[in-house]
Amino acid sequence: MAHLTVSVEYGLHCLLWLAGSGDKPLSSRDLADFQGISHSFLAKIFPKLEKAGIVQASGGVRGGYLLARAPEDISVLQIVDAIEGRKPLFDCQEIRGRCAVFGGAPPEWATDGVCAIHLVMLRAEKAMRDTLASQSLADIGQTVAKKAPSHFSSDVEGWITARLSGRLGKPSTSSSGEEVLS
């Protein structure tokens, strides 16, 4: 994939659902099935968000994840960094010091400070990160909420409650909604 991986897309979409849902914890399995993505893979993303203090985990049978902070206080940049780990946009190999006229021993003026090329890349990276930092989870949530029709919210809540009641003690023959596809 590109610089920002699918893990980021998965994580952001999950956090968006967590922000929309109330204070009921959603498990990674619920979120994976709900969005049609791999649970095994999603399960590797959430611990990173938990360690970054973005979500709060609760173990046990009715456990799951809750947003640890208000959506307004979670920037996209924080999420990206939590999942990808502060990956640099450009990785300078210090080519400049290998110039043949230095003969293997570059003077300090040549390797001092940041290379001019690297500097441009760092500026570009900062511009990117500033943009990501300027947007919060709440901002994105607002944008998506504007597109959805009014009945969608209750549709989602219905799926969630059906899912939760299907667990533990009620293996009811018609509780879940998975037979919708094929």
Place this chain on the structure above:
Amino acid sequence: MAHLTVSVEYGLHCLLWLAGSGDKPLSSRDLADFQGISHSFLAKIFPKLEKAGIVQASGGVRGGYLLARAPEDISVLQIVDAIEGRKPLFDCQEIRGRCAVFGGAPPEWATDGVCAIHLVMLRAEKAMRDTLASQSLADIGQTVAKKAPSHFSSDVEGWITARLSGRLGKPSTSSSGEEVLS
């Protein structure tokens, strides 16, 4: 490597030397040896720059590459795109359409337009690209020229001329300068 690969670093440093050197063509072998990088690998980068109209190739025994335009008219973004091929920062997998409540048939309001998450990423990518577009090869060249002491320029020219005179008919025992290291 990161999103911007070593090919970009190699290409930019080479173009910088091309901008500094006059109208004498420099071969990819010269540039590779001069900077202590792999010639074979560098040879895969230059054709991309040539197809993008950034450098001009001349075949033959004294051939090599020349800048096709003035350094002021070559932006860093053009170089990056020429080498990496317009790689997107974020590759949306359209998760939103797989929501379970849609049952495999997402309505058009859900998949219409650009996803709110994707939109943020596109803005971040644009910020990055704008920064790269705002810097020209001449700008970077000016920055590096300020650091180098006055004698460096003639040192480089000396290496180049020694290198060129070492070729073709003068396999002189002491012409080149490669025995400098180990």
Place this chain on the structure above:
DNA sequence: CATAATGCGGACAATATCAGTCCGCGTTAT
């Protein structure tokens, strides 16, 4: 207390991309 669902972590595998090598072809100045 027993159990089932959950989070967490590690081992593993499939695939893609990156970085780099190697070779052969056609071209061109000397």
Place this chain on the structure above:
DNA sequence: ATAACGCGGACTGATATTGTCCGCATTATG
């Protein structure tokens, strides 16, 4: 004629991405 050059394809090794699978500890529920 020849040696140096650009161009392109085939090939390789290393690393990252995208998953899968399993076992362990924890915890609410019955």
